[in-house]
Amino acid sequence: MKVLLAWSGITATVTLVTSMLSTPPSATTTPPAVTMRAGTALHAPLRVSKAPLRYGARGMAIAALDSTVQRYCGSCHNPTMRRGNLNLRGYRIDGASDSMATTEKIIRKLRAEMMPPPGSRRPKGDTLTALAETLEQIMDAEPVNPGTRVFQRLNRAEYERAVRDLLNLQIDAGNWLPLDTKSANFDNISDVQSLSPMLLEGYLNAASAVSRMALGDRKAASSQITYKTSPFASQHPWDHVEGTPYGTRGGMVVLHTFPADGMYQLRVNVGGGVGRPTEDVDVSIDGERVALLHYDRGVNRNSESADLPLGADYLLTEPIAIKGGQRRVSIAFARKAEGPYEDLIKPHEWSRASGATGAPGTTEPAYLMDVLITGPSKITGISDTPARRAVFTCAPREAAAQKACAESILTRVATRAYRRPLTPTDRAALLKFYEQGARVGGMEGFEDGVRLGLQAILASPHFIFRFEREPSAAKAGSDYKIDDLELATRLSFFLWSTIPDERLLTLAQQKRLSQPAVFQAEVKRMMRDPKAEALATRFAGQWLRLSDLEKVQPDAFLFPDFDQQLGNAMVKETELFFEDLVRKDKSVVTLFTSDSTFVNERLARHYGIPDVTGTHFRKVAYADDQRRGVLGHGSVLVQTSLGNRTSPVLRGKWVMEVLLGAPPPPPPPNVPDLEQTAGAKEGKPLTTRERMEVHRENPTCKSCHNFIDPIGLALDNFDVTGKLRYRENGALLDTRGNLYDGTPLVTPTDLTTALLKRPVPLMRNFTENLMAYALGRRVEDYDMPTVRAIVRTAEKQDYRMSAFVMGVVTSKAFQTKRADVVSADASH
Numbered sequence: 001m002k003v004l005l006a007w008s009g010i011t012a013t014v015t016l017v018t019s020m021l022s023t024p025p026s027a028t029t030t031p032p033a034v035t036m037r038a039g040t041a042l043h044a045p046l047r048v049s050k051a052p053l054r055y056g057a058r059g060m061a062i063a064a065l066d067s068t069v070q071r072y073c074g075s076c077h078n079p080t081m082r083r084g085n086l087n088l089r090g091y092r093i094d095g096a097s098d099s100m101a102t103t104e105k106i107i108r109k110l111r112a113e114m115m116p117p118p119g120s121r122r123p124k125g126d127t128l129t130a131l132a133e134t135l136e137q138i139m140d141a142e143p144v145n146p147g148t149r150v151f152q153r154l155n156r157a158e159y160e161r162a163v164r165d166l167l168n169l170q171i172d173a174g175n176w177l178p179l180d181t182k183s184a185n186f187d188n189i190s191d192v193q194s195l196s197p198m199l200l201e202g203y204l205n206a207a208s209a210v211s212r213m214a215l216g217d218r219k220a221a222s223s224q225i226t227y228k229t230s231p232f233a234s235q236h237p238w239d240h241v242e243g244t245p246y247g248t249r250g251g252m253v254v255l256h257t258f259p260a261d262g263m264y265q266l267r268v269n270v271g272g273g274v275g276r277p278t279e280d281v282d283v284s285i286d287g288e289r290v291a292l293l294h295y296d297r298g299v300n301r302n303s304e305s306a307d308l309p310l311g312a313d314y315l316l317t318e319p320i321a322i323k324g325g326q327r328r329v330s331i332a333f334a335r336k337a338e339g340p341y342e343d344l345i346k347p348h349e350w351s352r353a354s355g356a357t358g359a360p361g362t363t364e365p366a367y368l369m370d371v372l373i374t375g376p377s378k379i380t381g382i383s384d385t386p387a388r389r390a391v392f393t394c395a396p397r398e399a400a401a402q403k404a405c406a407e408s409i410l411t412r413v414a415t416r417a418y419r420r421p422l423t424p425t426d427r428a429a430l431l432k433f434y435e436q437g438a439r440v441g442g443m444e445g446f447e448d449g450v451r452l453g454l455q456a457i458l459a460s461p462h463f464i465f466r467f468e469r470e471p472s473a474a475k476a477g478s479d480y481k482i483d484d485l486e487l488a489t490r491l492s493f494f495l496w497s498t499i500p501d502e503r504l505l506t507l508a509q510q511k512r513l514s515q516p517a518v519f520q521a522e523v524k525r526m527m528r529d530p531k532a533e534a535l536a537t538r539f540a541g542q543w544l545r546l547s548d549l550e551k552v553q554p555d556a557f558l559f560p561d562f563d564q565q566l567g568n569a570m571v572k573e574t575e576l577f578f579e580d581l582v583r584k585d586k587s588v589v590t591l592f593t594s595d596s597t598f599v600n601e602r603l604a605r606h607y608g609i610p611d612v613t614g615t616h617f618r619k620v621a622y623a624d625d626q627r628r629g630v631l632g633h634g635s636v637l638v639q640t641s642l643g644n645r646t647s648p649v650l651r652g653k654w655v656m657e658v659l660l661g662a663p664p665p666p667p668p669p670n671v672p673d674l675e676q677t678a679g680a681k682e683g684k685p686l687t688t689r690e691r692m693e694v695h696r697e698n699p700t701c702k703s704c705h706n707f708i709d710p711i712g713l714a715l716d717n718f719d720v721t722g723k724l725r726y727r728e729n730g731a732l733l734d735t736r737g738n739l740y741d742g743t744p745l746v747t748p749t750d751l752t753t754a755l756l757k758r759p760v761p762l763m764r765n766f767t768e769n770l771m772a773y774a775l776g777r778r779v780e781d782y783d784m785p786t787v788r789a790i791v792r793t794a795e796k797q798d799y800r801m802s803a804f805v806m807g808v809v810t811s812k813a814f815q816t817k818r819a820d821v822v823s824a825d826a827s828h
Contacts, residue, residue, distance in 0.1 A: 053138075056131075060127065062094060065131050070089075072120070073116070094138075096135050107139070107784075110135075112761040113741050118707070146813045147777065147813055148819075148820060151190065152465070156174060156180055157187070157497055162417070163210055164498070167210070168386040184772045185542055188493075191777065207455045207457075211451050211454045212451065214451075215388055220376055220379065222375055225256070229252050229367070229370065232564040234563035234564070235333075244330040244332035245284055250365070252332075253329070255329075256328075260381070261379065261380045261381045262324075264375030265316065266329075267316050267371070267372040268281055268315040269314050269369040270366050271313070271367055278294070279365075281293040281334070282331070282332050287328070291318070295315060297366070322375075329371075333368075393412070406431075406434045406450050407434075410427075410434065410457065416499055416502070418460070418463060419499055433456040434453040436449070477819060479816050480816060484512070487508065487519075488508035491523070491526070492526075493776075494773070496526065496534050498534070514815075541575060546575070549567055549635055552720075553643055559721050566602055566603065570633065570722065573617070573633055573634070576598040585801055588800075588804065589798075589799050592630070592659075593629055596620060597619070600614065602615075607622070608623050627724075631748055634722030637718045646720055647688075648688060648689070648711075650712070651716075656707065656711065660765060661761060662765075687728045689734055689735075692709060710737030716728075718748075739751075763794065770808055771790075
């Protein structure tokens with residue numbers, strides 16, 4: 001497949017096959033396999049021969065296990081009923097490896113103890129455990145298939161982080177690149193990273209804009225950029241926005257790139273002010289006040305202007321001289337009073353969405369709606385910036401030395417951007433771009449040439465795409481090891497979501513990275529590095545689906561205390577919690593059992609945790625035993641709610657799908673939604689549980705709800721916003737239920753205890769997600785032996801985070817690939 005990248009009048013034809021790359025693979029050995037515990041029936045390898053098996057794990061006869069499958073599973077999973085789209089009629093244990101997909105489904109359900117379903121007959125003793133162990137041993141005795149994948153490309157987050165590390169520049173890739181498609185929960189899965197003309201144009205536009213942002217633009221035309229506040233963000237009189245000057249309240253902070261030194265003007269649009277009609281608005285840049293605007297409600301109203309919000313008051317600064325580069329711009333209201341604030345109608349915590357604006361009897365402070373930054377005019381030059389210092393390691397004024405300096409700069413930047421040493425062809429191509437931009441001569445020409453070369457680097461397929469070359473000698477279907485440079489890239493994007501640093505690249509160029517001792521030392525170093533926060537914000541954030549919190553806006557009239565700052569704090573809590581787990585190499589079990597968390601004052605007050613003040617986050621113990629681990633985090637509880645009520649179904653489904661890796665089947669067609677169930681009986685409002693019991697009277701619904709509802713009800717003591725509660729609609733909550741295995745559940749602690757009685761599915765599901773994120777491809781059935789081996793090794797290390805990471809990065813799936821089988825018509 002060919003993709004045409006048009007850039008600055010030059011068309012580069014990129015053939016997306018591995019033969020395009022010039023870096024030869026290194027001849028290194030396959031990494032050692034993950035060791036497996038031996039000495040017990042559960043972990044001892046089962047020798048599989050061509051002769052039929054007679055006995056499986058725990059001494060169980062294979063014939064007896066076959067009979068168990070047909071007797072207890074075949075009644076539902078047969079050609080007629082096909083429950084779960086599964087037919088086990090004729091399934092045989094000694095042929096398990098020939099039915100890989102079916103076998104892995106059986107193992108997953110047995111390990112989660114979900115089959116046979118509640119109310120069905122179950123065999124006595126440890127028969128089901130022996131069945132699961134036998135199937136696992138048969139599957140794990142098969143040769144490991146490392147799999148393969150097509151090339152990956154930089155997604156939004158990776159592009160932002162790569163630019164940050166290359167150019168010391170913070171950008172929002174969403175300004176140019178469309179949303180990333182997710183697969184298997186993650187946005188870095190190669191099989192859905194399609195290449196459209198719009199996407200390629202986005203990368204080209206980003207390269208042009210970012211190169212100018214980094215080096216400045218003396219020829220920048222005046223432009224206008226608007227920054228808006230969310231209606232769900234609180235601008236309460238006592239709410240200080242982090243980054244604004246102390247003594248202010250509300251407002252916003254933005255990172256704005258000023259293209260050059262010159263004159264700029266800011267227009268501030270303000271609304272509200274009922275009962276408090278006058279305000280002073282502070283405008284600061286990098287913490288220094290540049291303007292103080294006086295707001296008088298209704299004086300500067302401009303409802304006739306099409307580019308102003310209807311009914312807004314606008315404030316306009318005088319032209320301000322601002323130096324080029326990225327500057328932190330803050331706009332906030334000066335706080336004019338201290339002490340208690342009372343309002344007879346609105347609560348203390350409020351946002352623009354939390355009540356009727358301007359309602360009689362309310363005191364509504366003014367709020368910032370948006371800010372428009374216009375400029376530059378009267379450009380005077382380009383000031384020194386961190387991004388310019390990152391690029392211009394030399395800047396000679398002599399024409400004879402400028403080309404050599406430019407070659408040095410572009411070679412250094414491109415080596416890191418391409419994640420490999422440059423070839424002579426690479427250098428020659430970049431110098432052509434430099435020479436094209438440097439035609440005007442002088443320092444201006446020198447800088448223009450470097451900028452054009454930088455733009456070419458950022459638009460290059462070697463930067464945007466993560467190619468891995470298949471050795472020419474590799475036979476179709478055979479396994480080969482990726483070279484050290486490709487291994488460095490895989491490792492860096494897994495742990496840091498960005499390009500390798502110089503140390504990692506140097507080790508790879510020296511072909512030392514693949515040495516086991518060096519490799520493990522680098523993994524440990526990278527996990528201690530601050531950039532490993534990507535495992536929290538990127539991996540954990542997507543695995544736990546933290547972005548879904550934005551999709552739920554609790555009803556502002558029922559939950560007026562919930563605002564965007566509180567929602568952001570909940571996400572930050574979970575990210576810091578997971579980052580602490582990685583940094584301190586804790587057991588992954590603490591995800592479920594931890595009695596402490598990370599909060600600021602706002603979140604601590606919401607949780608009822610005393611003695612926490614200030615906006616910064618710190619680790620604290622929970623106030624009681626109601627919250628434990630991530631199941632007590634607001635980020636999970638809010639995303640699994642609806643705007644006006646809790647949803648035990650969504651919460652139960654989240655636990656089954658995200659934590660256990662065993663999602664319930666989708667609801668059958670034509671089943672009425674819970675919302676269609678009557679909300680009251682004889683004039684009395686029904687609780688969510690009572691409405692669910694009415695809904696479950698439908699036999700079609702009951703089979704699945706027997707799994708889902710008890711899990712969700714155990715979390716129903718938390719309301720839509722994650723706050724602890726004991727009543728709903730005036731009635732005491734009834735959260736009693738039985739887990740699908742019969743374990744009684746009442747509280748979140750009961751649920752956590754019951755889940756940890758079966759750590760195997762929890763740890764395997766965690767490993768599957770970590771492995772998919774690391775590999776950039778879906779975890780397939782043939783990967784499950786590797787997953788089980790990683791979990792067995794991690795169990796011996798108390799399930800510490802480093803054991804899972806090391807298990808993934810030393811696996812054959814991470815360090816090797818299987819050569820593609822090329823079809824006869826591939827050349828066409």
